[in-house]
Amino acid sequence: MTIMESETVHRSAYTSILPVTLADxxxxxxxxxxxxxxxxxxxxSSLSDHTGHSVHLKLETHQPIGAFxxxxAMNAILSLDDAQRRRGLVTASTGNHGRAVAYAARELGVPAIVCMSSLVPANKVNAIRALDAEVRIVGVSQDDAQEEVxxxxxxxxxxxxxxxxxxxVVAGQGTIGLEILKDIPDLATVLVPLSGGGLAGGISVAVKALRPQARLVGISMERGAAMHASIAAGRPVAVREEETLADSLGGGVGLSNRVTFALCSTLLxxxxxLSESEIAEGIRHAWREEGETVEGAGAVGIAAILxxxxExxxxxxxxxxGGNIDPKLHRRITEGADA
Incomplete structure (x- = not known):
C-alpha cells in the first residue's frame, strides 16, 4: 500500500503543515x-548478507527501561510546568510507555499512576510497580484503560x-530519526514498528524533513493493526484488540486522534x-544471530526482512x-516453540 511518493515532497511541506515539525x-x-x-x-552482518544491502539495527532495547x-515520556514530562508535575501524572499503556512514565516520574520526583488492561503481560506490570508507580488494571483493552485515565x-x-x-511525545520519539541520519546520511529505508503511530510518525517527520527520498515503512501484526486499518479507511477507526506476540503494538489509535494519524497517513x-509465526522468527533471529533479547514488537522489522x-x-x-519480553515466553520461542 503506497501512501505517498516521497520524492516529490519538499522539506518545507513537513515543517509547515503537519502537527509535529523538525523544530519540535x-x-x-x-x-x-x-x-x-x-x-x-x-x-x-546476517541481515546485510541476507538482503545484499547494508542493514543496521537501532537498538532501543538499550534504553534504561529497555524500550524507546x-x-x-521524558520529553513530555520535562515540557510540563512545575504545577502540572506536582499534581501528579497519569497514563494508559500497553506496558512500555507506562514503564517510561514511571521511570521519568521517579527521576523527577513526581507521583505517577499507570492504567493498563488485563492483556498487558505480567512482566511489564511488575516492572512498572518496581519503579514505584501506582498500577491500575482496568478492562480488556487500551480503550478501557484510557477511560480510567x-x-x-x-x-x-x-x-x-x-x-x-x-x-x-511524538517529538521525543522522533529523536531516533535524527540519530540514525547522523550515522547513515545516505539512508534509503527505515523499517519502524507501527502501533498508535508515535514512533513511526516522529521518525518519519525527522527523516522526511532531512532526507525526503528515504522510504519509511511501518510494520505491524495481522492481529488488530489499528493504524493500518485507519489508513486504509482514510480516518481513525476502531479495531478489536487481540492477543499477539507483538503486544506492545496493541490498542487503538483513538477515534479523535489529533496527531499521529495525520503523520502516518501522510508520511509512511x-x-x-506480519503473522505470529513470522514475528516469532524475528525474535529467534535477534537472539541467535544478533545476540539481542527482543520483544515481539521490537522484532517486526527483522521479521519483515526474513x-x-x-525489498x-x-x-x-x-x-x-524494545526488549521487554517475558523470559519464559522468550525461552520457548528461541527454543523453537510454535507461535
Whole structure:
C-alpha cells in the first residue's frame, strides 16, 4: 500500500503543515539530552548478507527501561510546568510507555499512576510497580484503560501523559530519526514498528524533513493493526484488540486522534503486516544471530526482512523498539516453540 511518493515532497511541506515539525524534534533532542541513552546503531552482518544491502539495527532495547518510549515520556514530562508535575501524572499503556512514565516520574520526583488492561503481560506490570508507580488494571483493552485515565484527570486533577497522540511525545520519539541520519546520511529505508503511530510518525517527520527520498515503512501484526486499518479507511477507526506476540503494538489509535494519524497517513510510504509465526522468527533471529533479547514488537522489522515482505534498495535502518519480553515466553520461542 503506497501512501505517498516521497520524492516529490519538499522539506518545507513537513515543517509547515503537519502537527509535529523538525523544530519540535530538535528541541526535544536538546531537552532530553542526558536523560536518555543515545542507543547503539549496529550493522547486522546476517541481515546485510541476507538482503545484499547494508542493514543496521537501532537498538532501543538499550534504553534504561529497555524500550524507546523513554524518549517521548521524558520529553513530555520535562515540557510540563512545575504545577502540572506536582499534581501528579497519569497514563494508559500497553506496558512500555507506562514503564517510561514511571521511570521519568521517579527521576523527577513526581507521583505517577499507570492504567493498563488485563492483556498487558505480567512482566511489564511488575516492572512498572518496581519503579514505584501506582498500577491500575482496568478492562480488556487500551480503550478501557484510557477511560480510567480520563476519569482520574477529571476527579483528581492529574496531568495526563498520552502514550502516542501528543506533540511532545511524538517529538521525543522522533529523536531516533535524527540519530540514525547522523550515522547513515545516505539512508534509503527505515523499517519502524507501527502501533498508535508515535514512533513511526516522529521518525518519519525527522527523516522526511532531512532526507525526503528515504522510504519509511511501518510494520505491524495481522492481529488488530489499528493504524493500518485507519489508513486504509482514510480516518481513525476502531479495531478489536487481540492477543499477539507483538503486544506492545496493541490498542487503538483513538477515534479523535489529533496527531499521529495525520503523520502516518501522510508520511509512511508503505505498511506491512506480519503473522505470529513470522514475528516469532524475528525474535529467534535477534537472539541467535544478533545476540539481542527482543520483544515481539521490537522484532517486526527483522521479521519483515526474513519473511521477504520488503525489498530493500540501499542502506537500511531497522528500529528495534524494545526488549521487554517475558523470559519464559522468550525461552520457548528461541527454543523453537510454535507461535
Amino acid at each position: 524534534i530538535e528541541g526535544a533532542s536538546a531537552r532530553i539530552n542526558g536523560h536518555i541513552a543515545r542507543t547503539p546503531f549496529v550493522r547486522s 518510549k523513554l524518549r517521548g 480520563e476519569r482520574l484527570v477529571e476527579a483528581r486533577g492529574l496531568t495526563a501523559i498520552p502514550p502516542f497522540d501528543n506533540v511532545d 510510504d508503505d505498511v506491512i503486516l 519473511a521477504r515482505k520488503i 530493500l534498495c540501499g542502506p537500511t535502518a531497522v528500529i528495534v523498539s
